Structures are given as structure tokens and as C-alpha cells.
Amino acid sequence: MIQKRFENRATRRNNKKKKNKRFVNLMAISTVTAVIFAYSINGVADNKKVSNKVAVELGVEKIEKDKVKIKLDNFTPVIKSLQLSLKIDGNAKFKENSIEWLVKSKSNDIKTHTKISDDKKSMEIFIISNEPLDKNGGELEICEINVTKDGNGSSAYTINANVNNDGNSYSYIINDTNKQVSGNDIANLNMEKLTINSSPVISLKNLATVVDGNIFVSKGEDFDAKSYIVVNDEEDGEIPVDKVVVESDVDTTKVGNYKVIYSVTDSNGATTTKTINVKVSMKMVELEPSNPIKPEKPDEPTTPGNPELPDNPSIPENPDDSGNDNSGNINKPGNGSGSNDKVEAPDVPVTPETPKDDNSNTSTDNKVNSENKNEIPKTGQGIFYGITITFAVLIIGFGVYFLKKKNK
Secondary structure, eight states, X not given: OHHHHHHHHHHHHHHHHHHHHHHHHHHHHHHHHHHHHHHHHHHHHHHHTOOXXXXXXXXXXXXXXXXXXXXXXXXXXXXXXXXXXXXEEESEEEOTTOOEEOOOBSSOOOEEEEEEOTTSSEEEEEEEOSSOBOOBTTBXXXXXXXXXXXXSSOOOEEEEEOOOTTSOSEEEEETTTOOEXXXXXXXXXXXXXXXOOOOOEEEEOOOTTEETTEEEEETTOOOOGGGGEEEEETTTEEEOGGGOEEEEOOOTTSOEXXXXXXXXXXXTSOEEEEEEEEEEEOOOOOOOOOOOOOOOOOOOOOOOOOOOOOSSOOOOOOSTTTTBXXXXXXXXXXXXXXXXXOOOOOOOOOOOOOOOOTTHHHHHHHHHHHHHHTOOOOHHHHHHHHHHHHHHHHHHHHHHHHHHHHHO
């Protein structure tokens, strides 16, 4: 009996130890499980960076340089209507009448509407349907809309939820229960700023060989297309010409017109292409000027002296009484009636020599005869002949008179 009691006690002790060991193992497993679970929860929260107060996640995705897609991410409710208020923070604004709706339903009986503020910085979206709105998993696509710059400078911006006049940022109706849910616990989880990317600008340098947007090259010269341009971008600044792609058919061995096509892409993917005309012409040869002959210094002009007057001026040959005029005055040098003016002798005309040839004698004789025929008699001879003829007429007249008188 005593031995049996000791065996029972030993058995109970062993069972108790086994239970304690099991309990310790269970507690250890539970503790490890709790730690792992807590760590996983914290890890997910850290990865998502979501506050426990955020019920709706706003998704904004840039799809073009000036276009964004608006959607709801990780959205689980099945809804048939939605009201959403948004705003732009930064140097950008919504572009009116540029919205493209992406939301759909089975019946496609969706009614949509937007209301954009006067400054284009905020927008309200209204969607109403009789059927549940289509979702792709937890993603509800709403629309695409263009944005534009609101001023000069950087165009960085973000799109966030905006609190409307009702104090809410969103409001939706659940399809099954028609329950309306409203709130302002919505956030854009992607805090990366967006930009309205401007395209690069390709410009020609201010060179002597660049005229009116054309490049001029001399025949035979080397042609480096990139050396003529500069590229600037509003976001990237000056872009190195090494990033420019060139297509060219320029052949400087032949005179003609060619084209060069420049293409460059900035860091945001905006591409610019520009075509430039290139004209290859004959090379202009520059002549080196030779040493010019210096003109000799001209002689200094001498001052002419006073001309000498002849002491006794010669008197032109008569015609008789050539010095008499109709008034009876005689204009002879030294005459008391004349003035003290000195009379210069008239220049004697020089008769040009007749060219000598075979026929010169005959033509000369004829010329002399014609000159003699046309010679005007001298003044003295005319008076003498007139007086003689007058006396002859008078004598004849008296003779005739006396003869008639005698016959009577």
C-alpha cells in the first residue's frame, strides 16, 4: 500500500511537470506570435505612411506633361455616387473644359459634372449613377484633366483634397444600403510634387555665318552641326549639345542647299525637333593687299606775275577812215578825245593748214577763187566809185538838158 502511494505521488508530480512545461511552451509561442504580428502591422503602416484617421486615399498620376489622372486608391466600398473636392497647391491651375471622364458603370447611365473656381485653383467633382461604379480591384478611376502654369518660375505643384462649404472633402452613397458617407479624412499618399514640363528650346548661336535662321558654309570647310546651336530648358536649364541627336545630309564638297534636323529630349521626356537650312557656297578668297605706291608730293603752284603791257600798241591797218564812225569822231590811240584806256592789239587769227594730199592743189585753188569772188570791196574804193558815178550822171543830165533847150 505504501509503495503504491509513492508511485501515485510520483505520477502526479510528473503529470504536473508536463502541464507546466506545456504552458510555458504555449506562452512562448503566443509571445512570439504577438511580436511578429505587431511588427508586421507596424511595417505595413510605415510602408504606407497612412494615418489611422485616413479613410479614403486620393491617387494623382501624371500621364503627360500637362495632364493628370484622378482616382481613388485602396477604395473598398461599392458606391453608386460620389462627390469629391480637390485643390492645386503650387504654381499651377486646372484647365477648364479639358476634363475626360474615366468612370464607368454597367448601365453607363452615369451623370457627371464639375465646378471649377474662378481662380482655377479648386474643383468639385459630381458623379451620379443608378448602378455601382466600376472598380479595378481597389482602384476607382475618375477622370483626366489638364493643368497649366499659374505664373512664371517653377511649375511644381500637388493636388490634394479640399474642404468644401459643407466641411467635407468627399461624400459617397453605398450601393446596397443607400447610406451616405461623408468626411474630410482623405489624403494624397503620393507626396511627390508634379511639374508642368516645358519642352526644350533649340536656338542658333549669334555667329557671323548664321543669317536669318540659315547656316552658311564655304565649300570645302569642315561642318560641325552641334557647334551652331544652344539648348535651354525651363526645368533642366542649359542642356549639353552632346545630348542632341543630329540628322544631316550636308556635303561641303558640293555647292548647294541642305538640311539639318536637331532633336533633344529633357529629363521629363519632353522632346523638341528643329530643322535648319544649311547653304554651301563657293569659298570667298581674301586677297592680301600689296604695298601701294605712295603718291609724290605735288609741286607747289607758283603765283603768276602781272602781265606786261606793250609800250606802243599797234594800230590795225586801214581800211581808210576805219577809225571814223557815223558821228565823225575818230577813235585813235593818243587822241585827246579818247580816254586813257590802253588799247591792246587784236589777236591775229591763224589760218589752219590744209592737209597735204594728192587732190589738195585743186581744192585749194577752188577755195581761193570762191573767196576772191565773195571778197567785199574796201570802204575807200566804194566811196570813190560812188562819187564818180554821181558826177557822170550829173554831166549826162546837164548835157541832155542843154540839148533840148537848144533845139527849142
